[in-house]
Amino acid sequence: MRIGINCGHTATGPGSGAVGILNESLETRAVGYALMEKLRGLGHTVIDCTNDLASSVSSNLSQITALANAQKLDAFYSIHFNAGGGRGSEVYTMGGEDVLNTARILESLSQLGFPNRGIKEGANLYVIRRTAAPAALIEVCFVDNEEDASLYQRLGPEQIADAICRGITGTNPEEKEELTMTQYQELKAAIDALTQKVQELNTPMIYNYIDENMPEWARASVKKMVDKGILKGDENGLGLTESDLRHIVWNDRAGLYD
Numbered sequence: 001m002r003i004g005i006n007c008g009h010t011a012t013g014p015g016s017g018a019v020g021i022l023n024e025s026l027e028t029r030a031v032g033y034a035l036m037e038k039l040r041g042l043g044h045t046v047i048d049c050t051n052d053l054a055s056s057v058s059s060n061l062s063q064i065t066a067l068a069n070a071q072k073l074d075a076f077y078s079i080h081f082n083a084g085g086g087r088g089s090e091v092y093t094m095g096g097e098d099v100l101n102t103a104r105i106l107e108s109l110s111q112l113g114f115p116n117r118g119i120k121e122g123a124n125l126y127v128i129r130r131t132a133a134p135a136a137l138i139e140v141c142f143v144d145n146e147e148d149a150s151l152y153q154r155l156g157p158e159q160i161a162d163a164i165c166r167g168i169t170g171t172n173p174e175e176k177e178e179l180t181m182t183q184y185q186e187l188k189a190a191i192d193a194l195t196q197k198v199q200e201l202n203t204p205m206i207y208n209y210i211d212e213n214m215p216e217w218a219r220a221s222v223k224k225m226v227d228k229g230i231l232k233g234d235e236n237g238l239g240l241t242e243s244d245l246r247h248i249v250w251n252d253r254a255g256l257y258d
């Protein structure tokens with residue numbers, strides 16, 4: 001299958017996710033990227049439909065669907081965490097129907113201890129409505145609920161991704177065999193890189209102005225984005241992290257701001 005996975009909202013700034021005991025933007029990436037690996041391990045083609053940086057919520061949503069609709073997908077899943085009272089997992093689909101094995105995904109999450117809140121009508125959600133492929137939006141659990149957050153933290157994103165993968169495919173993700181030394185080193189390097197990414201998200205070096213403090217390699221691209229009105233700061237400045245800067249430069253090189 002060709003499966004599109006979207007790690008919820010932007011990583012930071014406009015369009016970013018809910019923050020409670022857990023940070024939605026961060027955890028959707030932890031779960032989503034683990035899920036992508038597991039699906040690939042089972043032989044599926046996975047397209048990452050995550051948009052890290054946007055000037056607004058609507059720009060974030062349209063960039064996500066553009067990523068999803070850039071090729072033919074058999075299925076599109078958007079990973080989210082809920083907020084605002086309640087606990088447990090729920091899924092949104094068109095008409096609230098059990099498509100894309102959503103009932104099995106919820107069952108699989110409830111086996112981990114998250115109450116099953118059911119499949120709900122998602123026709124009013126942009127990514128459900130505007131994605132060409134059949135789509136489902138998964139709310140793993142509530143970021144602002146004590147029990148949900150502590151269960152999530154106890155289990156960790158790998159186990160959540162395992163459960164979602166089992167739900168989607170009906171197959172257990174590959175058992176990890178004993179690691180060779182080389183595999184272990186590779187894994188450790190990957191985990192170190194991810195840890196660094198997480199640290200960067202938690203304690204980002206923030207660039208608010210296009211000045212000598214901002215790395216030179218990023219200034220021209222950021223200025224272009226600001227000049228074109230794609231990027232707007234607030235009274236505190238632009239609020240860009242190192243990873244934002246890298247994305248801006250990549251997108252600029254790809255001609256997105258021309």
Ligand SMILES: [Zn+2]
Pocket residue numbers: 008009017018024080081082
């Ligand atoms: Zn969300």
